Amino acid sequence: MKNLRSLFEALERARILRPLKPVIETVAGILLGTRETTVEAPHIRDHIEIKRYMSTVILALAPAAVASVVFYGWRAVAMIAVSYVVGGIIEVAFALIRRKDIEEGFLVTGLIFPLILPPTAPLWMVAVGITFGVFFGKEVFGGTGRNIFNPALVGRIFITIAFPELMSARWQKPFSDAVTAATPLGLFKTGRELTPLVDLLLGQVTGSMGELFRLGVLAGGLLLILTRVANWRVPLAYLGSVALLSWVGNLFLPEMIAPPQFQLLAGGLLFGAFFMATDPVSSPSTRAGKWVFGVGCGVVTLLIRHFSGFGEGVMFSILFMNAFSPLIDALVLNAKYRTAKV
Amino acid sequence: MVKRNRNFPGGYAFKRFAGRPEDTFVEAPLPAKVRLPLRAPGGADLPALVKNGQQVKAGQVLALEEATGACVLATLSGRIEELKPAAWLGGKTKVATIIGDGSAEWTPLAGHSPDWRAVSRESLRERILRSGAAVLPAQATHLLVQAVEDEPHNANPEVLERAWGLQALVEGLAILSKAFPGARLHLALNRRRRALAARIGEAAGQEGLPLELCALEGKYPQAHRELLLPTLLGRSAAREAAILELQAVLHLRDAVVLGKPMLDRVVALAGTGFASRPHLRARIGTPLGELLQPYLRPQPECRLVLGSLISGAAVPAEAPLPAQTGVLVAVPENREGEFLSFAIPGFASDSRSLTFAANLLPLPKKPDTNLHGEHRACISCGFCEDVCPVRILPHILHRYVQKNVIDETLVRFQIFKCIDCNLCSYVCTSKIPLARLMREGKAKLVKEGLAPREVGA
Numbered sequence: 001m002k003n004l005r006s007l008f009e010a011l012e013r014a015r016i017l018r019p020l021k022p023v024i025e026t027v028a029g030i031l032l033g034t035r036e037t038t039v040e041a042p043h044i045r046d047h048i049e050i051k052r053y054m055s056t057v058i059l060a061l062a063p064a065a066v067a068s069v070v071f072y073g074w075r076a077v078a079m080i081a082v083s084y085v086v087g088g089i090i091e092v093a094f095a096l097i098r099r100k101d102i103e104e105g106f107l108v109t110g111l112i113f114p115l116i117l118p119p120t121a122p123l124w125m126v127a128v129g130i131t132f133g134v135f136f137g138k139e140v141f142g143g144t145g146r147n148i149f150n151p152a153l154v155g156r157i158f159i160t161i162a163f164p165e166l167m168s169a170r171w172q173k174p175f176s177d178a179v180t181a182a183t184p185l186g187l188f189k190t191g192r193e194l195t196p197l198v199d200l201l202l203g204q205v206t207g208s209m210g211e212l213f214r215l216g217v218l219a220g221g222l223l224l225i226l227t228r229v230a231n232w233r234v235p236l237a238y239l240g241s242v243a244l245l246s247w248v249g250n251l252f253l254p255e256m257i258a259p260p261q262f263q264l265l266a267g268g269l270l271f272g273a274f275f276m277a278t279d280p281v282s283s284p285s286t287r288a289g290k291w292v293f294g295v296g297c298g299v300v301t302l303l304i305r306h307f308s309g310f311g312e313g314v315m316f317s318i319l320f321m322n323a324f325s326p327l328i329d330a331l332v333l334n335a336k337y338r339t340a341k342v
Numbered sequence: 343m344v345k346r347n348r349n350f351p352g353g354y355a356f357k358r359f360a361g362r363p364e365d366t367f368v369e370a371p372l373p374a375k376v377r378l379p380l381r382a383p384g385g386a387d388l389p390a391l392v393k394n395g396q397q398v399k400a401g402q403v404l405a406l407e408e409a410t411g412a413c414v415l416a417t418l419s420g421r422i423e424e425l426k427p428a429a430w431l432g433g434k435t436k437v438a439t440i441i442g443d444g445s446a447e448w449t450p451l452a453g454h455s456p457d458w459r460a461v462s463r464e465s466l467r468e469r470i471l472r473s474g475a476a477v478l479p480a481q482a483t484h485l486l487v488q489a490v491e492d493e494p495h496n497a498n499p500e501v502l503e504r505a506w507g508l509q510a511l512v513e514g515l516a517i518l519s520k521a522f523p524g525a526r527l528h529l530a531l532n533r534r535r536r537a538l539a540a541r542i543g544e545a546a547g548q549e550g551l552p553l554e555l556c557a558l559e560g561k562y563p564q565a566h567r568e569l570l571l572p573t574l575l576g577r578s579a580a581r582e583a584a585i586l587e588l589q590a591v592l593h594l595r596d597a598v599v600l601g602k603p604m605l606d607r608v609v610a611l612a613g614t615g616f617a618s619r620p621h622l623r624a625r626i627g628t629p630l631g632e633l634l635q636p637y638l639r640p641q642p643e644c645r646l647v648l649g650s651l652i653s654g655a656a657v658p659a660e661a662p663l664p665a666q667t668g669v670l671v672a673v674p675e676n677r678e679g680e681f682l683s684f685a686i687p688g689f690a691s692d693s694r695s696l697t698f699a700a701n702l703l704p705l706p707k708k709p710d711t712n713l714h715g716e717h718r719a720c721i722s723c724g725f726c727e728d729v730c731p732v733r734i735l736p737h738i739l740h741r742y743v744q745k746n747v748i749d750e751t752l753v754r755f756q757i758f759k760c761i762d763c764n765l766c767s768y769v770c771t772s773k774i775p776l777a778r779l780m781r782e783g784k785a786k787l788v789k790e791g792l793a794p795r796e797v798g799a
Contacts, residue, residue, distance in 0.1 A: 032680075033682075034712065034714070035679050040778065041654055041655065042652045042653070043645060043652075044652075044692075044709040045713055045714050045767075045770075046692065046695075046771075047714045047715075048715070049683065049771060050715065050718045056697050101718075144718070145722075226696060227696045228695045229697065231724055280721050280722045285737055287724070333735075337754050
């Protein structure tokens, strides 16, 4: 470790490598950790850091990511690789321009993005989507911590709107080459057909790559909540409101609204609720705000699923609610401190 | 018999920190010299009564403020070698250096008589004050004695019990009760000390002493006044409550029963920087370097912290042992970082997030001074909000201070509820010095006259 440290110190001193300083510092930080110590009380610090935080998210995403590779083979690997490489270039470019460290949040965005794409998405589109997402979803706001929207969702929505036929009509079941326009949610909308729940859980249906293996998504989501990396309030409010509202809706409008067990497992709901709605940066930061946000996501998801031309509403609902997060926080703060004596 | 009390929201239980004080008790040898800052426990400098070169006896008053009765006593018999201002805990104050003459004798407190039950309560209080054992208010409706053990490292109250004897402890409580007739007497202990609580309860019962025992969870910052009062007494907590540490009760008992001024202090040595960690009885003012030499490991380099790793001050080895400290921590300085810290299992890492093995398995955690991560922008993970014991929102407040937006909004968001417990800084994922920013914000508000009346005074 000492040798490695002196190597990095030499690299940082090298005049010729000065423009690359943020990259060198980041790599040193990843490998060796920080040398900085506390200067005052508290003299000790919690060992959690953004790197650990983000790597826990990646660990939680692993079952879904591995399943997508098992289901779609090298295509999935290629999509993830393109997303990381292209998005990484943009991230590094911005770090160099800003002369700041590379932000770890990208490692999550770069993995989530390919996982919410249809397995048939061409690689150039992956590149276009992640570029747009990282650039307009995050960097123009000033980087991680300052973005309003979830960057992966921004990229996904951009290519959904730009290339609708490629993004919504070309689905592929795992282990099969047949391309179809039908998803479980679509099948319900057109023919009241309920896909068996076991198929949904194991992912033997059409859908975006990462959302399919729902057992793994659930396991990952639970890991995030149990490790306290993701706040439990958002997924509980989100999934709970979808379950409750669709149960009520199914009682009164059984022809239009699918029963809750199907709603929860169909489409990208689980993946969205555990991995995207929980993004701490783009969701409200107050506790009460998180409840409002989760319920809002649930309501909007159901509205889009059953009362609009779109088949699925998870990504729109989260992005929609992201836009309201600052407002929700402001309202929560006003309510909380309205009666406070000044 | 033992009340189980309500909890408070937030807080953090520091569990299984390596380097806990051992249950041993050691008398430190008489020091060659002591250094005594002439400053009251409250922080005010006291006028000196002695001159350079003068011979003093242990127990003699070195500095006194007539109005309040606050005083500093000589803790060693000998000659005053030096009397001049020196750096002390972030400020400057006059410090007296006494070169010992080798005698362990001390002057008894004036007017002492062993039959304290016959003494009036005014003179009881006078003796307590003059002994330096405790500063008590003129009136109190509640007396809270605490040994809650809410820090990563705590002194063991059972060792104090052994050092003085259970009888002396109960006697101290009885003296307090007599000095404040009508006041309710509470003793707050950690939940783990059931046996001790039962012993004290039984002995107090035999004395006919009305003592209310409370078992608390020991979650930091339970021992802070702002949390101890509501947890013990409820929301409508009387303002006229005095809080004493358990050790202060033992010293005031010695003052009243034996006429002995508070010359020494039992400090528990803690932290992995010490090879052995006894509870050490040492004269107040003993230079720490001299006191700790036999116990400190030669490696690694350590930081000495008074009282608490979370809210205590770091002191150099030349500093004297202060009169108020119960724990001395030697925490290793770590300027090297950790290899692949984001991926290691973390068998000795403490974290509120459950992402390290030491939080899931019964493994000891080894604290050091490393930041364990790089500074980043706030991602609103909400950890600080979850641990905040007074329910304010450091992740919102710090943004205002960082941008230097110091206005009524901060006051409206109740920044003045902050009790400087430092937990927000401890848990921050992005290593933001939240507690320092809150302090800065409060200081600037006070400076601009925007603080609410009860704070600004």
